[in-house]
Amino acid sequence: GQQVQQSPASLVLQEGENAELQCNFSSTATQLQWFYQSPGGSLVSLLSNPSGTKHTGRLTSTTVTKERRSSLHISSSQTTDSGTYLCAIDRGVVGQLTFGRGTRLQVYA
């Protein structure tokens, strides 16, 4: 089945530093989304980016579909960015996302 591998597993940054998160997937995906999971568990959709580059605020996602990889760049990190970042791809059926294990980000002041 489809697998989603994320790296690094965890990342610790000083406030103001940039973060680069990677997502690799084992088969072609028609949809790729990045989510933020708060320490409390709730999930927020950050970006939907099946191919190319997308920006929103301090976030930039670049997906190279042929190489089955996507990255999420967080610029000028803030303590409130701390949490887990999840990459998910679709399985070709309605809303069936396959999630990676996530990258746990900790940003210190």
Added chain:
Amino acid sequence: AQTIHQWPVAEIKAVGSPLSLGCTIKGKSSPNLYWYWQATGGTLQQLFYSITVGQVESVVQLNLSASRPKDDQFILSTEKLLLSHSGFYLCAWSLSGDERLFFGHGTKLSVL
């Protein structure tokens, strides 16, 4: 106003006891609805999805069942909880033609 509401926020239940988790969507017509589950330290897995009232598809077998009695309501239940049911349950919705998924705040379930 919050679009998606999950209840309860947390539950502590005994093995063998019944469970019912609820999810309500407000302000959206005929949303696609989903139940996801995350074991502690594990990955999120989709359990069920529903495209329309009365129709629910199972994705992963975990001795749980789901029902959609109304357009805006999705229920997850079981008659007998197992220890392995512990974890975090998330309800989500999407609209046809839009790939984005929107999640509720989740229910933390501890089975003892």
